[in-house]
Amino acid sequence: MISLPTNLPTRETLARSQVLRRSWPFVMDLAVAVIGLAVFYCIVLIAKFWAGPPNTQMVVSLSPRALPAYAFYSVxxxxxxxxxxxxxxxxxGYTxxxxxxxxxxxxxxLDILQSIPVLSFLPGVMLAMVGLFPTRHLGVELGAIVLIFTGAVWNMxxxxxxxxxxxxxxxxxxxxxxxxxxxxxLVxxxxxxxxxxxxxxxxxxxAGxxxxxMACEMFHFRSQDFRLPGLGSYLQTAADQGNGHAIAWGLFTMVAIIVATDQLLWRPLIAWSDKFKFEQVESSKRVASPILALLxxxxxxxxxxxxxxxxxxEYVYTRYAERRIAILKRQEGRPPAAPSKSANLLAYxxxxxxxxxxxxxxxxTLILISPLQRSQYLELLKGAAATFGRVNLSLALAAAWTIPVGVAIGFHPRLARIAQPLAQIAASVPATALFPVILLALVRIGGGLGIGSIALMLLGTQWYILFNVIAGALAIPTDLKEVATLFHFSTLQRWKTVxxxxxxxxxxxxxxxxxxGAWNASIIAEYFRLNNQTxxxxxxxxxxxxxxxxxQFPILLLGTVMISLMVVTTNRLVWRPLFRLAETRYRLGA
Structure with a gap:
C-alpha cells in the first residue's frame, strides 16, 4: 500500500497562490503610477518655489513640524x-x-579640484549664481547644488x-x-x-x-547671510544654539531618509550590478533585494x-553598426590621413x-596676494604643515580599520546586508552634528581641537576607503576565491595573492x-562654532x-593654492605611480 504525503497543497492553496502571483504585478503597476504622480507633483512644487523671489531674511524654524518640508528640499x-x-x-573619466x-x-x-575646499568655491559660485538670477530664488538654489556637486563628484x-x-x-x-x-x-x-x-x-x-x-545650505559671506530651508541649515542652526532636542530630531529625520534610500534605491542597484562582475564561475552567494524582485x-x-x-x-545599435561598416568600407585601401596643416595650426x-x-x-594672483605681510606667509606655512600632518594621520588611521572591515563585508553577503546600511548611515550623518559631543568629551579628558580636528577628518574621510574596498572585494571573481579555497591557502597567502x-x-x-576629502574636511575640522563661540x-x-x-580674498586664494600644490605634489610622487602599478601589474586579464 502506497501512502500519499499529507502536506500536498490543496486546491484552495493553489488558487490563492495564483491570485497572489497575479495581484503582485498589479500592485507594482499601481505603485509605479503613484510614484510617477508624486514625482510630477514634486517637480511642480519645486519649480514654483524656485521661481519665487529670493528670501534674504529667512528664519530657520527648529520645530519638528518643519522637518518634512526641509527634508524634501535637501533631498x-x-x-x-x-x-x-x-x-x-x-x-x-572617459575623455x-x-x-x-x-x-x-x-x-x-582633477587632483587640484578634488583637493580645493568647498568654501574656496563658495564666494565665486554663490555670487555668480545670484548675479545670473537676481530676482529669483533659483540663483541661490543653483549655487547650493553646484557647491554640493563640488563635494561629491571627484571620487566618482x-x-x-x-x-x-x-x-x-x-x-x-x-x-x-x-x-x-x-x-x-561604452554601453x-x-x-x-x-x-x-x-x-x-x-x-x-x-553620503559626502x-x-x-550644513556648509552649503547656511553660510556667511561678509555682511551677507545665505540661508536655505533644509536639513543642513536646520542642523547648523541647532548646533549653533546648542539645542540638543533639535539636533536629535534632525539626525532622526536624516537617518530615516538614508535607510529609506538604501532599501528603495541602493539595495536594488547593488543586487542588479552583481551581474556585471567579471568572472567565469557564477557565485552561489548573491545579493538579494525584495524591491528588485518585485520590480x-x-x-x-x-x-x-x-x-x-x-x-x-536595437534601432540605435543597428544604425551605429551600419554607419560604422560604411565608414570602414570607405577607408579600406586608403592610407591613413595625415593631420592637416589647419588642424595643427588650430592646436597650436x-x-x-x-x-x-x-x-x-x-x-x-601675484597682484592679489602682494599686500600680504611676511608674518602672514609664515602663518600660512605653519598652518600648511599642521594640516598636512593631520591629513596623513587620519588616512593612516582610516586605512588601518577600513581595509579588513571592507574585505569582510565584500566577501560575506549576509554581513553586507547588515553592515552596508549601517556604514551608509554613519557616513551620511554630518560629523559636524556629532562634533560638539566629541569636542566636549575631548576637553574633559584633556584634549582640544587639535586632536578633535583629526577625529572630525577621520569621520568625514574614512568612508571613501571603506566603500572602495567593499567594491573591490565584491569585484574579485568568484573563480579566484574558489581556487584559493581549493588549494587550501592560508590567511596570509589569501591576502597576498588574491x-x-x-x-x-x-x-x-x-x-x-x-x-x-581630508583636505576638504579641514575647513570644518579646524574652525568650529559651538554655543555662539568660535x-x-x-x-x-x-x-x-x-x-x-x-x-579676505588674498589669504583665501593663497591658502587654496598651497593646498592644491601639496595635493598635486603628493599625487605625483605617491599616488600616480601606484595608479600605474594598478593599471599594469594588478589588472584582471587572461
Whole structure:
C-alpha cells in the first residue's frame, strides 16, 4: 500500500497562490503610477518655489513640524547634484582615459579640484549664481547644488577613470574584432565593467553630500547671510544654539531618509550590478533585494521594456553598426590621413591662448596676494604643515580599520546586508552634528581641537576607503576565491595573492579621494562654532574658513593654492605611480 504525503497543497492553496502571483504585478503597476504622480507633483512644487523671489531674511524654524518640508528640499538638492556628478564623472573619466595627450593634464586638474575646499568655491559660485538670477530664488538654489556637486563628484570621476584603465585587454580586443562603435563599447562594456565601483562611489558621494549639506545650505559671506530651508541649515542652526532636542530630531529625520534610500534605491542597484562582475564561475552567494524582485514582476515596466526600450536600443545599435561598416568600407585601401596643416595650426593656437590665459591668471594672483605681510606667509606655512600632518594621520588611521572591515563585508553577503546600511548611515550623518559631543568629551579628558580636528577628518574621510574596498572585494571573481579555497591557502597567502591584488585599484582610488576629502574636511575640522563661540586650531582649513567669513580674498586664494600644490605634489610622487602599478601589474586579464 502506497501512502500519499499529507502536506500536498490543496486546491484552495493553489488558487490563492495564483491570485497572489497575479495581484503582485498589479500592485507594482499601481505603485509605479503613484510614484510617477508624486514625482510630477514634486517637480511642480519645486519649480514654483524656485521661481519665487529670493528670501534674504529667512528664519530657520527648529520645530519638528518643519522637518518634512526641509527634508524634501535637501533631498531634491542632493538628487540633482548627484545626477550632475554622475554625468560629469562619466564624461570626464572617459575623455581622460582615451586621450593620452591630455590625460596627464586632466588628471592633474582633477587632483587640484578634488583637493580645493568647498568654501574656496563658495564666494565665486554663490555670487555668480545670484548675479545670473537676481530676482529669483533659483540663483541661490543653483549655487547650493553646484557647491554640493563640488563635494561629491571627484571620487566618482576617479572611480570611472580607474575602471576604464583596468578593463581586461581581451575584452577590449573583442570589441575591436566585432567592430563596436564607441557608443556600443561604452554601453555594453565600459559602463557595465565600471558599474560596481561607480555604484559604491555613488553611495559615498551621496553620503559626502549629506556631510557638506550644513556648509552649503547656511553660510556667511561678509555682511551677507545665505540661508536655505533644509536639513543642513536646520542642523547648523541647532548646533549653533546648542539645542540638543533639535539636533536629535534632525539626525532622526536624516537617518530615516538614508535607510529609506538604501532599501528603495541602493539595495536594488547593488543586487542588479552583481551581474556585471567579471568572472567565469557564477557565485552561489548573491545579493538579494525584495524591491528588485518585485520590480521585475511589474507588467507595466515589462511592457515598457518590450515595446519601447528594447526596440529603441536595437534601432540605435543597428544604425551605429551600419554607419560604422560604411565608414570602414570607405577607408579600406586608403592610407591613413595625415593631420592637416589647419588642424595643427588650430592646436597650436589653442595652446598659445591657454598659455596666455594661465600667465594672465598667474599675474593677477601675484597682484592679489602682494599686500600680504611676511608674518602672514609664515602663518600660512605653519598652518600648511599642521594640516598636512593631520591629513596623513587620519588616512593612516582610516586605512588601518577600513581595509579588513571592507574585505569582510565584500566577501560575506549576509554581513553586507547588515553592515552596508549601517556604514551608509554613519557616513551620511554630518560629523559636524556629532562634533560638539566629541569636542566636549575631548576637553574633559584633556584634549582640544587639535586632536578633535583629526577625529572630525577621520569621520568625514574614512568612508571613501571603506566603500572602495567593499567594491573591490565584491569585484574579485568568484573563480579566484574558489581556487584559493581549493588549494587550501592560508590567511596570509589569501591576502597576498588574491585579496590585496584584487582590491588594489579600488584601494588606491579610495586613498586618493580620501586624501582630497581630508583636505576638504579641514575647513570644518579646524574652525568650529559651538554655543555662539568660535573654536579654531592652527591649520590651513581654519585660515580659509576665517578668510571666507571675513572676505579676505588674498589669504583665501593663497591658502587654496598651497593646498592644491601639496595635493598635486603628493599625487605625483605617491599616488600616480601606484595608479600605474594598478593599471599594469594588478589588472584582471587572461
Amino acid at each position: 531634491v538638492r542632493i538628487g540633482l547634484a548627484y545626477l550632475l556628478s554622475l554625468a560629469f564623472a562619466i564624461a570626464y 581622460a582615459a582615451y586621450n593620452t595627450r591630455i590625460e596627464p593634464f586632466m588628471i592633474a586638474v 570621476a576617479f572611480s570611472f577613470y580607474s575602471s576604464l584603465k583596468s578593463i581586461p585587454r581581451e575584452l577590449i580586443e573583442a570589441t575591436r574584432v566585432y567592430r563596436y562603435s564607441p557608443f556600443q563599447r 555594453q562594456l565600459e559602463l557595465p565593467y565600471a558599474a560596481i565601483g561607480l555604484l559604491w562611489n555613488s553611495i559615498m558621494s551621496v 553630500a549629506w556631510f557638506f549639506l 521585475t514582476q511589474s507588467n507595466a515596466l515589462t511592457a515598457l521594456k518590450e515595446h519601447t526600450t528594447e526596440p529603441l536600443t 593656437a589653442l595652446i598659445a591662448i591657454a598659455a596666455v590665459v594661465v600667465l594672465y591668471l598667474a599675474r593677477q 585579496i590585496l591584488p584584487g582590491i588594489f585599484p579600488f584601494l588606491i582610488t579610495g586613498m586618493v579621494t580620501a586624501s582630497g 573654536l579654531q586650531t592652527v591649520g590651513l582649513g581654519a585660515m580659509i574658513s576665517n578668510a571666507t567669513e571675513q572676505g
